[in-house]
Amino acid sequence: MLKSMTGFGRAEVTRGETTIVAEIKSLNGKQFEVNLKMSPLLKPYEFDIRNLLQQELQRGTLDATINIKQNGATRPVVINTELARYYHTAITAMATELSLPQEDMLNVLMKLPEVVTPASEQMEESEWLEVEKVIRTAVGDMDAHRIDEGAMLEKDLLLRIDNILLYTEKVKELDPLRKDKARTRLEGLLAEYVGKENVDANRMEQELIFYLEKLDISEELIRLQNHCRYFKDILAEAEAAKGKKLGFVLQEIGREINTTGSKANDAGIQQWVVMMKDELEKAKEQVLNVL
Numbered sequence: 001m002l003k004s005m006t007g008f009g010r011a012e013v014t015r016g017e018t019t020i021v022a023e024i025k026s027l028n029g030k031q032f033e034v035n036l037k038m039s040p041l042l043k044p045y046e047f048d049i050r051n052l053l054q055q056e057l058q059r060g061t062l063d064a065t066i067n068i069k070q071n072g073a074t075r076p077v078v079i080n081t082e083l084a085r086y087y088h089t090a091i092t093a094m095a096t097e098l099s100l101p102q103e104d105m106l107n108v109l110m111k112l113p114e115v116v117t118p119a120s121e122q123m124e125e126s127e128w129l130e131v132e133k134v135i136r137t138a139v140g141d142m143d144a145h146r147i148d149e150g151a152m153l154e155k156d157l158l159l160r161i162d163n164i165l166l167y168t169e170k171v172k173e174l175d176p177l178r179k180d181k182a183r184t185r186l187e188g189l190l191a192e193y194v195g196k197e198n199v200d201a202n203r204m205e206q207e208l209i210f211y212l213e214k215l216d217i218s219e220e221l222i223r224l225q226n227h228c229r230y231f232k233d234i235l236a237e238a239e240a241a242k243g244k245k246l247g248f249v250l251q252e253i254g255r256e257i258n259t260t261g262s263k264a265n266d267a268g269i270q271q272w273v274v275m276m277k278d279e280l281e282k283a284k285e286q287v288l289n290v291l
Helices: 040-057 081-098 105-110 125-193 201-215 218-236 243-264 267-287
Strands: 007-015 018-027 032-038 060-070 077-079 116-118
Touching (some): 018 040, 032 040, 060 125, 081 105, 125 218, 125 243, 125 267, 201 243, 218 243, 243 267
């Protein structure tokens, strides 16, 4: 099973005059980062909320909004006059500078953040448990989206790795021909510049073996196939968070492809190497989104 880092989750519950809304949006990121916006009543529980999100979602860049709305006058409120005065000074200065009308200033001030807050800054334990339940529901909704998108990512990654394995087989088919062409080319050059009758056959065979060993790519192709199989084994693991591990394996695959290309010295093989690199880059882009 594979999970994406991107997703969206939302949950809303109304109990009496109170409505609790939790929305979570996640994008890919190397670590866990969360931009948390919440009602002032939840400030004492900020640490708990952040821990809950990190434990459940593990990695990604999150935007989380948790609001508690009072649908009636069941809770007394307090007006923060100092904050309202500060807002008023700033708005008046801006309105004067831009020659804007200043009517209905009170209505504007009352709608600004934290000017009007609940009189009680304490939340009952039962209320917090209700909020926590809503957050977990939103997390579950987002996790379902992550799994759906992860299934598409897994399908695409398997396609890329299978293509690399296919191109590896094409390279292996061309490899013996490459050695024969190298032998023929060297023999021709020696015959042209030295003369066939002047060539020491034993010495030439030794030099030819040495030259072909330097160009040998059989070990690189074996390691490349092993890395690809290991990549597919990781995809099949039950562990949810494996994006970093997959990224490391792709780096190893890239090293073997690059070494194969640099040692190939053959136009036909180079074409397959270019196609491998194209598939590898597509796989790297997709792995960036994996949890």
